[in-house]
Amino acid sequence: DAPDEVIWEQMGKAVQESKTKGISFEREGNTFALVIKDATMKDAGEYVCIARDKWGSNKQAFRLTMKKGGVRKLAKPEWFLTPESITVTKGTAAKFYAEVDSAPAPTIDWTHNKKTLQGGGLYTIEHKGRVYKLEIGKVTEREAGDYKVIAHNSMGDITSDFNLTLK
Numbered sequence: 001d002a003p004d005e006v007i008w009e010q011m012g013k014a015v016q017e018s019k020t021k022g023i024s025f026e027r028e029g030n031t032f033a034l035v036i037k038d039a040t041m042k043d044a045g046e047y048v049c050i051a052r053d054k055w056g057s058n059k060q061a062f063r064l065t066m067k068k069g070g071v072r073k074l075a076k077p078e079w080f081l082t083p084e085s086i087t088v089t090k091g092t093a094a095k096f097y098a099e100v101d102s103a104p105a106p107t108i109d110w111t112h113n114k115k116t117l118q119g120g121g122l123y124t125i126e127h128k129g130r131v132y133k134l135e136i137g138k139v140t141e142r143e144a145g146d147y148k149v150i151a152h153n154s155m156g157d158i159t160s161d162f163n164l165t166l167k
Helices: none
Strands: 005-010 023-028 031-036 045-053 056-064 075-081 086-088 094-103 107-112 123-128 131-136 145-153 156-166
Touching: 005 023, 031 045, 075 145, 075 156, 086 094, 094 107, 094 145, 094 156, 107 123, 131 145
Parallel strands: 086 156
Antiparallel strands: 005 045, 023 031, 045 056, 075 094, 094 131, 107 145, 123 131, 145 156
C-alpha cells in the first residue's frame, strides 16, 4: 500500500515544491520522487524521504552530490580524506590515499623529501574520481621519510603531510 503522506527534508528542513526553483514531487504508483531541475551546489547534501501511514513512518536517507557537467561555483580544494603515516616492512609495498574535491578539478602533486614524484618505476600514481593514490613498490630505506600531497587549482591549494617508516 502507498503511504498516506510523503515528506522530503534537506539538512533537517522540509523541502517545498517550487516552480520558480524547479523543485517538484512526482509519484508513479508506489514510487515517489523528489525532482530538482537544474540542480546547483546549494542543492547538494543530505536528504531524507519520510513516508507515513496509519502504521507509523519509515525514513530513507540519501546524499545528492554534484558531478561534472553540473553547475558548480569555483572552489579551492577541500580534503575529504588525507593520507595516514604508516610503518611497513622493508621490501613490501606502501599505499597512501587522499580524497579531495574542488572546482575546477585539482592537480595533485606527491612529494618525498621535497622532491616531486613521477609515476612509473617504483611509484604508481593513480586517481579515480576524487580519490588519489600513491603506491610505492618494494620499500627500502631510501623511500622512508617525509611525504606531502598537494592539491591545487586556480582558487588555491592545500597540503597534507605524512611519513613512511620502516620496521
